[in-house]
Amino acid sequence: MVTIEEALRIIEDQKIELKSESKPLEEALGFALAAHTAAPFDVPEFDNSAMDGYALCGLYQQYQLVGEVAAGDSKDIALQEGEAVRIFTGAKVPQNTTAVMMQEKTSMKERTLFLDEMPKAGQNVREKGGQLKEGQAVFAKGHMLNPPSLALMGSLGLSTLEVFSKPRVNIITTGNELVKPGNPKTKGQIYESNSYAIAGALQQFGFQHHQKIQLQDDFEATKAGIKTALESCDVLIISGGISVGDYDFVKQSLEENGVNELFYKVFQKPGKPLYFGRKQNQFVFALPGNPASSLTCFYVYVLPLLQKLSGYSKTGLPTYQFPIKHAFENRFGRPSFLKAAVIDGKVAILDGQGSSMIQSMAQGNALAFVEDGEVLKKGDLMKCKLIS
Incomplete structure (x- = not known):
């Protein structure tokens, strides 16, 4: 088991090979520049x-x-x-x-x-050159292109941009109990939701999934499904089957497919049974099956790697500090990411902190972080990552 800091450092320390491509200006939103950009002329060009x-x-x-x-x-x-x-x-x-x-x-x-x-x-x-002088630096390599960036690049007459390619992502969900929404289910079954959360989180931050695969809790099926998924992706995200139950076959199946474990289990709540591995230039995250755990691990660990693989100069969700609206004590026995709502510059910890409870996460907009045993009084500053 590793700490949160150790897990993030392992992800950050991964050596990668970035690929670049030319993108039309209108398709470059959310990509990172693959080269330094300088102004080809004064902006404006005339008074x-x-x-x-x-x-x-x-x-x-x-x-x-x-x-x-x-x-x-x-x-x-x-x-x-x-x-x-x-x-x-x-x-x-x-x-x-x-x-x-x-x-x-x-x-x-x-x-x-x-x-x-x-x-x-x-x-x-x-005045001529009042915004940029000819030859002046505009953006450094790794700058993530937002709408104003595209406007500035367009004003420089650039119709295509050299950007870093984004990773291809596949999603696997596992579980005999899972049924696709819209289909009938029997007692003991539940509707599968994690793949929609992960696909939505990918899209939220400018990424797309290439393929979604649903697997039963069977070793051979899990091994074959992982083999198929690895044939067409740079990053594989698996939800469920990574714990130590009799029907959790993901870890063994990854080993059988030549994936090298980089860490397994993180001292945190939720999301303790988190796996991160690598096979040559491919990366695998196996996330816990509980919805809130799965999505929390995506925001904290998966997103920084996706951004790193996309050439971003800055990765991960930034951490802010907000005064807490009420007293809180972490009695969970582990450092914890809590579902929270930041409203009017103050953070409130929401009810429904169970790792299976997604409703409270849907009503919030932040992950608040507390150390093991930390006690906060009303008004104390609390670390938060804004997720929406």
């Missing part, structure tokens, strides 16, 4: 207006209107002292522009423009 109004030459309160410049116009205009042109947001300002005055603070009589207040030099003008 332009920050709003609809009038480009002015000199600092006066009245001007002679001599023309108009719309966004996208390429014509060159040079203003003389006391002259102004009508201009629109994003349009290139004429030569000799001193400032741009917003249209709401102006009035017009024939061709003479009157200002409600004196302009200030440079106001409402976006």
